[in-house]
Amino acid sequence: MVTRHFFDKELDDLHLDLIKMGSLVEESIENTILALKKQDVELARKIFKNDDVIDDMESKIERNCFNLIARQSPLAKDLRTISTALKIITDMERIADHSADIAEITIRMANEKYIKPLIDIPKMAELAKIMVNKSIDAYIRQDVELAQKVCDSDDEVDDLFHKIILELTNIMKNDPQTIEQATNFMFIAKYLERMADHATNISEWVVYNVTGEHEHLTRHMDHRDDRIHNPFIIDEDSEK
Amino acid sequence: MDTAELKIYTRNLDLFYGDVQALKNISIDIEEKRVTALIGPSGCGKSTFLKTLNRMNDLIASVRIQGEVFFDNLNVYEQYDIVELRKRVGMVFQKPNPFPMSIYDNVAYGPRIHGVKSKSVLDEIVEKSLQNAALWDEVKDRLKQNAMGLSGGQQQRLCIARVLAVEPEVVLMDEPTSALDPISTLKIEDLIDELKEKYTIIIVTHNMQQAGRISDKTAFFLHGEIVEYDYTEKIFSKPSDKRTEDYITGRFG
Numbered sequence: 001m002v003t004r005h006f007f008d009k010e011l012d013d014l015h016l017d018l019i020k021m022g023s024l025v026e027e028s029i030e031n032t033i034l035a036l037k038k039q040d041v042e043l044a045r046k047i048f049k050n051d052d053v054i055d056d057m058e059s060k061i062e063r064n065c066f067n068l069i070a071r072q073s074p075l076a077k078d079l080r081t082i083s084t085a086l087k088i089i090t091d092m093e094r095i096a097d098h099s100a101d102i103a104e105i106t107i108r109m110a111n112e113k114y115i116k117p118l119i120d121i122p123k124m125a126e127l128a129k130i131m132v133n134k135s136i137d138a139y140i141r142q143d144v145e146l147a148q149k150v151c152d153s154d155d156e157v158d159d160l161f162h163k164i165i166l167e168l169t170n171i172m173k174n175d176p177q178t179i180e181q182a183t184n185f186m187f188i189a190k191y192l193e194r195m196a197d198h199a200t201n202i203s204e205w206v207v208y209n210v211t212g213e214h215e216h217l218t219r220h221m222d223h224r225d226d227r228i229h230n231p232f233i234i235d236e237d238s239e240k
Numbered sequence: 241m242d243t244a245e246l247k248i249y250t251r252n253l254d255l256f257y258g259d260v261q262a263l264k265n266i267s268i269d270i271e272e273k274r275v276t277a278l279i280g281p282s283g284c285g286k287s288t289f290l291k292t293l294n295r296m297n298d299l300i301a302s303v304r305i306q307g308e309v310f311f312d313n314l315n316v317y318e319q320y321d322i323v324e325l326r327k328r329v330g331m332v333f334q335k336p337n338p339f340p341m342s343i344y345d346n347v348a349y350g351p352r353i354h355g356v357k358s359k360s361v362l363d364e365i366v367e368k369s370l371q372n373a374a375l376w377d378e379v380k381d382r383l384k385q386n387a388m389g390l391s392g393g394q395q396q397r398l399c400i401a402r403v404l405a406v407e408p409e410v411v412l413m414d415e416p417t418s419a420l421d422p423i424s425t426l427k428i429e430d431l432i433d434e435l436k437e438k439y440t441i442i443i444v445t446h447n448m449q450q451a452g453r454i455s456d457k458t459a460f461f462l463h464g465e466i467v468e469y470d471y472t473e474k475i476f477s478k479p480s481d482k483r484t485e486d487y488i489t490g491r492f493g
Contacts, residue, residue, distance in 0.1 A: 003426035003429075004430065005430055006433045007453070066477060067473050067477065070473070071452035071472065071473065072449075073449040073453070
């Protein structure tokens with residue numbers, strides 16, 4: 001006879017809850033980009049509502065994890081699975097928070113004509129979205145290779161981020177009237193960059209869950225010099 | 241909770257071994273078709289308490305009991321015939337104690353005592369009980385073999401099958417896995433989880449993790465008293481009493 005099937009069922013349920021939360025997060029990013037592009041206030045409001053649902057899911061999964069740790073004394077793979085769940089729900093929740101942050105700015109700028117056609121921001125958003133989708137996919141399939149790919153594409157998002165910041169800085173220099181909106185776009189770019197970072201974190205935890213090794217799979221060494229010269233980017237070491 | 245909904249409840253139960261008071265003023269409500277775990281250090285009274293529920297303490301001459309134990313709303317010490325009570329409230333002990341007879345006869349023993357003679361009926365009871373105890377597949381081809389040849393874990397599941405054969409409503413378990421290896425222990429735990437669909441289970445365990453894994457509610461006994469009785473989830477994540485906290489976190493005494 002099989003042992004611990006009750007515990008296994010609870011672990012399966014946990015996995016399903018995470019998939020559900022992941023798909024809500026994906027939906028949220030999708031809507032965020034759409035709302036920003038179309039200046040759709042209704043859709044932006046919907047993102048807020050969705051964010052509450054995601055927050056509730058985070059609390060529920062968190063409670064389940066604490067309960068499983070308290071009652072089931074998980075070890076080895078079981079312990080990694082529950083720890084991974086606890087870590088990645090925080091990243092998922094943050095991603096959804098940033099969606100809501102962008103939605104808030106979208107509403108604020110709803111009646112303004114954008115200072116420039118949106119090209120790179122949607123592109124960055126698309127990249128961030130793909131990273132989040134893939135990281136959740138990597139979790140679902142416990143796919144280390146896919147997780148590594150997500151981490152690799154973080155550089156692309158970072159490059160785009162720098163490009164957008166420089167462009168916006170130049171726009172502001174040329175026309176102080178644009179400062180308000182350009183700052184808003186800077187925040188949006190920063191939120192998107194953070195989303196990609198959270199997708200990277202999720203992927204790193206997927207790798208940990210499978211291999212037992214938790215390593216930082218992205219290194220920003222190539223860009224370090226750019227960062228020093230760019231006053232808008234906080235050095236990551238000083239953040240810690 | 242209305243006592244009419246309770247399977248077992250006690251009120252102000254005291255028990256003395258001679259001059260020594262082993263249980264002090266125990267009032268507890270036990271719900272039907274739930275697993276209730278009794279935990280606490282050695283000598284805290286948890287096994288003694290368990291035995292009051294089907295009057296196993298009656299065998300000890302020096303025992304004196306005050307207070308009340310109710311089973312299905314009738315007083316266990318006043319309104320039950322002891323044979324009838326023990327048929328309805330079965331017990332599984334710490335060490336597997338199969339009778340030195342065949343696997344089949346072990347399980348058929350109870351029903352035979354209670355007057356079942358038909359071979360086909362007995363066959364049916366034996367198969368069903370062994371299946372419910374998750375042992376059938378392992379022994380179906382050797383029912384006539386002596387039960388003493390089974391492994392410890394199988395013997396304990398046989399003892400559970402023997403209890404189930406008389407169709408009890410409550411199963412008392414006194415450290416049923418303490419003599420078993422980890423895998424046999426987990427098999428019994430899974431079995432308990434299945435059994436609670438049909439039976440009310442009260443289990444004494446020294447293994448705190450076990451209480452956490454299998455029970456719905458947990459009672460923490462100390463020096464003959466119940467310090468805390470609550471949902472297991474609560475006891476194991478945020479107990480109300482510091483003594484419970486100290487005990488379950490291993491910072492006791």
